[in-house]
Amino acid sequence: MTLPVDASLCAWGLEGAPCSFVAGRENQVFRVTTKAGDFALRIKRPGYRDEAELVSELNWLQAMERAGLRVPRPLPSRAGRLLEKIDAYHVDMVSWLPGKPLGKSRQPLELADRCGTVFAIGETMARLHAACDSWQRPDGFKRCHWDLEGLLGEAPLWDRFWDNPSLSDATRALFVRFRNQARDRLTDLAPSLDYGLIHADLVRENVLLDGGRIALIDFDDGGFGFRAFDVATVLLKNRAEPDYADLRAALIEGYASVRSLDLANLDLFLALRALTYVGWIITRMHEQGGIERNERFVIEAESLCEALC
Structure with a gap:
């Protein structure tokens, strides 16, 4: 199906x-590119999010920008709407933020001030969480839930990781054992854990550096979740760095400089985050590099689960 780029620009x-x-x-x-600045035209994959979820994301972005965070600013269409339906697609337009990504997956971080930058990311994440808690959400607000069921239920948000067809019998048994143990543990912990709106995908490509300023982009998978899950997402993609322990400490210190967060169970959330990718890749193994990506995801999840089982 041809994407409605021209019709979207017209809207x-x-x-x-x-x-x-x-x-x-x-x-x-x-x-x-326009005289008023650059914008990102985003044409949504049909069926991934419904209209209420997409409008909620845009309302959320507006609120976070008003709170002083550097996030994409939604641009109303000619008709005054934040979201348009064009042919079979939902479409929106948001501001194009300056800066360069923190880094690329599987490549060494190249930062002049490594711990200082990661400290600032922790600080920014904490500001996001605080702003989310202060925001009065509009009626009808709807986003996904990275909760017990969203992570470990029968139909997780990113698919049934234990059903990944590439798993050996031993690895599948490990993941099932971890799932059962993690469900019990998270059930006990959940009432006392910090839970609210989270970005849920703060990988390197979604953190932009512009001088000393940090911007957060791509809230597609943002929703309600454990705040420790956001911290784990940042850390997971940096575990291979030689100074990972220092980066981990800097991220936690940056976060704590703004608000408190119990991270006693951070390793549990690292394993949960790793397993989401084992589920996510199931329907994407046919894509270029999918087989290799799947192998990396499984190996990383194995090591994290084995340490906790």
């Missing part, structure tokens, strides 16, 4: 504006 009164493809997965993203 925002930007007919003929220079437009170039940037990336595609859950969104097909195009960079649009």
Whole structure:
């Protein structure tokens, strides 16, 4: 199906504006250049999020920008709507933020001030969580839940990791054993854990550095979840760094400089985060590099689960 790029530009009164493809997965993203600045045109994958979820994300972004966070600012269409339906697609437009990604997956971090930068990311994450708690959500607000069921239920948000077809019998048994133990543990812990709106995907590519400023992008998977899960997501992608222990400490210290958070069970959330990727890749193994990506995800999840089982 042809993407409605021209019709989308028209809906925002930007007919003929220079437009170039940037990336595609859950969104097909195009960079649009205008006299008023650059914007990201995002054409949504049909069926991934419903209209209420998509509008809620945009309302959330507006609120976080008003709270002083550097996040994409939604741009209303010519009709005054944040979200448009064009053909079979939902479409929105958000501001293009300056800066470069923190890094790329599986490549060494290249930062002049490694711990200082990670400290600032922890600080920014804590500011996000605090702003989310202070925000009065509008009626009808709807986002996914990275809760006990969303992580370990019969239908997890990112698929049944224990059913990944590439797993050996031993690895499958390990993941099932960990799932059972983690369900019991999380059931006991949940009432006392910090739970609220989280970004849920703060990988390197979604953290932009612009001088000393940090921006957070790509809230597609954001929703309600354990705040420790957000911390674990940042750390998981940096476990291979030689100074990981220092980076971990810096992230936690940065977070604690803004608000308190019980991270006594952080290793549990690292394992849970790793397992989500084992589920996520199930329907994507046919993509280029999918087999290799799956192998990495399984190996990392194995090591984290074995340490806790």
